Amino acid sequence: MTRQILVTSALPYANGPIHLGHLVEYVQTDIFVRFQRLRGHRVVYLCADDTHGAAIMIRAQKEGRTPEQLIADMAVQHQRDFANFGISFDHYGSTNSKANYTVAKGIWANLRRDGLVVERSVERLYDPVQKTFLADRFVIGDCPRCGARDQYGDSCEACGATYAATELKQPRSVHSGATPELRPSSQLFVRLEPLQAELTQWTQHSGALQTEVANYLAGHFLDKPLQDWDVSRPAPYFGFEIPDAPGQYWYVWFDAPIGYIASTAEWCAREGQQLDDWWRNPQCEIVHFLGKDITYFHTLFWPALLSVGGYQRPRRVQIHGFLRVNGEKMSKSKGTFVTAARYLEHLDAEWLRYYYASKLSSKIDDLDFQAEEFVGKVNSDLVGRVVNLASRSARFVEATGLSARYPDDGGLFARAAALGETIAAAYEACDYREATRLVMTLADAANEYVEQKAPWTLKKDPARATELQDVCTVVLNLFHQLLVYLQPVLPQLAARGGALLGSTCDRWQLTATPLVGTRVAKFEHLMTRVEADKVASMFVPEASAPAGVATPAAVAPAVAADTLAKEPLAAEITIDDFTKVDLRIAEVVAAEAVPEAKKLLRLTLSLGGGVTRNVFAGIKGAYEPERLVGRLVVMVANLAPRKMKFGMSEGMVIAAGTDGEVYLLSPDAGAKAGQRLH
């Protein structure tokens, strides 16, 4: 029976680049989707950028551009990264779209109709100068717990404390710098309590949730009356203005999941499909993949919205854990916070897909990335066992092709075909670890067969040519089965291996019937081995790595070869010419973006002994100011001061770069601010 399945991954926030942690989810989902397609089901895979909220607004403001410009840029980056990892979305939308507004408006109208929207006055911080209410993130001040300065109104980046914006010490508005005052603000809430019975039923008895999740909800939320959900935010806010509440915007988490439906709507419009066939059709299985941090949004609010909106609830919510690296949280300073783009500078996307698959189960456990294990899995499983089957047999039959009839193989092919349903069940359950393990047992059996038949011996005896062809026919057919079974994980390998054998590798059923009498193409390497030092170099800590995370520079292809050509060596000078330039080590003691400038950061550099210089540097695009504070740089200390639009610049900071890249220089450990470079 052909199933109809709508699959989503959580919408990545347009506030940052895709990293290895995100990829756990997209790879997990993509494998599921490709598996279902391979089985012949009707599948659509949808996603979108999550674009609204205060964080986006603030970041855009800092970078001196509009939120629209920021999210447009992010959309390009995100989709490029996903494409590079083979994530096969049918459509990728944005929550800042007309379609999303339309769907959100519809659901909102139903909430109103059912009397589920209530208005209530809440005390909020108000900027008396700008005359606006302030979202938590628009208030900065000192952390009430640890006293760290300039923290946002929701949590402290220094100590991790969370608190209300009203608890900040010395609070001030990021807009005007004024001290905020408390004022009553009228806000909108969605009542969830009337839906409690329905949600309890769905979470506890529908089978849509993993048991840990059902328990979590039962013990945390459903054991007492569900509280009203605060879904509005006062202007200014980047998002959708609520149609019947001018000056109020939907909170980002209201319209984010609605993006699933909106993205489907856009896809439907493009493909001539009917939205109701996917969201209002009990035959259609909706499957959401997401991380454990956003569980309650997807298991309480979201099903509530769906229900009120007249849409069907998900058949399954598949929740995964976080990525850790060498047993620890990903960390920028330790270099373990690796973006998708950075990974690809060093390693192959399919290696990661396989590695993740080999570790993923259907549980919520965190997944630990371990470099040596990664190297081992790729080299020994994929290259040593799977690909090796082709490379030790294909050459022998390049001239003859496969035998016309499938020879006796002692039942190997039949056994592998029979295991197909077990493997499929593992994929279906998202137990990819089990699926890949099973496939590897087949690879082992095939290698034993090669060992036993020793085709290299047969080759030496012309009289046994037929036997040689038969042996290779068996090996390549076993290899072909593996390619198909692994196709959801390794689509590119399957395509290349398929090209060798003249197979598309695109239907699960192909594993049931041997290939016979077909030609075998000239053998070429199907996959390269991983070199351990490449994995290591990917984890070089941020401090010595170029630029920040996800800068445009990181995206540019490596062009070391023509760097010199682009900027030829300058004319010769004497040592006296050089000594005219006074280069000094300086410490960045303060750094901030110049809001009106596109590229400038204002740096306060210390030369030691209380001597500081104010310097403007055109490095905004590559460095976040907070990260620069405390680091040592090299400056030209005797450059004539220059008056700029934003103030006097008293020197310049040395950086390298071609075509807009920027790489600041750092001295080795031990250098002190004020020391001259000779």
Add this chain to the structure above:
RNA sequence: GGCAGGAUAGCUCAGCUGGUUAGAGCGGCGGCUUCAUAAGCCGUAGGUCGCCGGUUCAAGUCCGGCUCCUGCUACCA
């Protein structure tokens, strides 16, 4: 502090409703092979199943307590 999940060979993990000598892969060690991307095959050594107590003819598997790890949450959701 509350809640959820976890603690099994050096590493990553299987072990369902309690029942013969606790398993797999990787890694280690020994041998074989040389077709293949220093790949492959065979053999082998490793575990007081976190700790304490209980139930039982019998517990990694059930119950109680404790320790440690991870995550969520901390009268916001």
